[in-house]
Amino acid sequence: ALMEAHLHRAIELNELMIYFQPQVNLETNKIDSFEALIRWENRKFGMVSPAQFIPIAESSGLIISIGEWVLERVCQYQKEWRECGFKPVRVAVNISPKQFKQKSFVKRISALLKEYAIEPKYLELEITESSMTDLHETTSILKRLKEIGVYVSVDDFGTGYSSLSYLKEYPIDIIKIDQSFIVDIEKDQKNKAIVETIILLAQNLGLEVIAEGVEESGQEQFLRENNCQKVQGYLYNRPLPAKQIVEQYFH
Ligand code: G
Ligand code: G
Ligand code: MN
Ligand code: NA
Helix, strand or coil, rough: CHHHHHHHCCCCCCCCEEEEEECCCCCCCCEEEEEEEEEEEEEEEECCCHHHHHHHHHCCCCCHHHHHHHHHHHHHHHHHHHCCCCCEEEEEEECCCHHHHHCHHHHHHHHHHCCCCCCCCCCHEEEHEEEEEEEEECCCCCCCCHHHCCCCEEEEEEECCCCCCCHHCCCCEEEEEEEEHHHCCCCCCHHHHEEEEEEHHHHHHCEEECCCCCHHHHEEEEEEEHHEEEECCCCCCEEEEEHHHHHHHHH
């Protein structure tokens, strides 16, 4: 409850920040997108992990204004970078289920893209299986997002309770293989089998696939051998503040 009270004021006190974690294309060995990850630095609590405060934001409803802040801030960065003459890059933003199901969500996305003059292909929305509970509602939202032209990815793929049939019903673009499958991939035969199969599934469905939480070169080797398109993880970079992203990637 105390943390929730502080979280209430985090936006106005300017305590929220966005970090960016590069995503590496294994075909080109280049970075062609980033994931935006929120950070909260509070006077009392110091750096609070999103794993800790996102659930509080979710249950208190604060996630709506925080999620809105993240989207707008990402669009501002995109505009700033463009005005500096940097090559445009796709940025993936985590969208919580409550935010995704907000009546105004799709309209808000298109308004933001207009306001900051961002081409839709440079915005990706990461949703989890828990956002896709109602077939009709989800189909309608995803179809409208598709019309706008933003990318949609399924985050933490394989960890939810959804059936695979949603891959058939929903217009999604990208599968993000959850890091729990990657962790011990060199030793664990089951994880090996699961990851190989997810990659093939994505390929056969014409979806992009990215592995999360890649920390060791042996994991990368395995993913390369199995034609995983993209990787993200500490092996390449931790999530970095915007200033460092600019120094390291745009210069
Ligand atoms: O950055 P880190 O790996 O510590 O993130 C922990 C969790 O917080 C992850 O599940 C991640 O998806 C989530 N998260 C990070 N940033 C955001 C955000 O901007 N919005 C939402 N809804 N979740 C986020
Ligand atoms: O749920 P989601 O996939 O959005 O969460 C991403 C989280 O994973 C972020 O909190 C990010 O900081 C973290 N992360 C990114 N790369 C690695 C990694 O290589 N290892 C571990 N353990 N965590 C990672
Ligand atoms: Mn994510
Ligand atoms: Na994940």
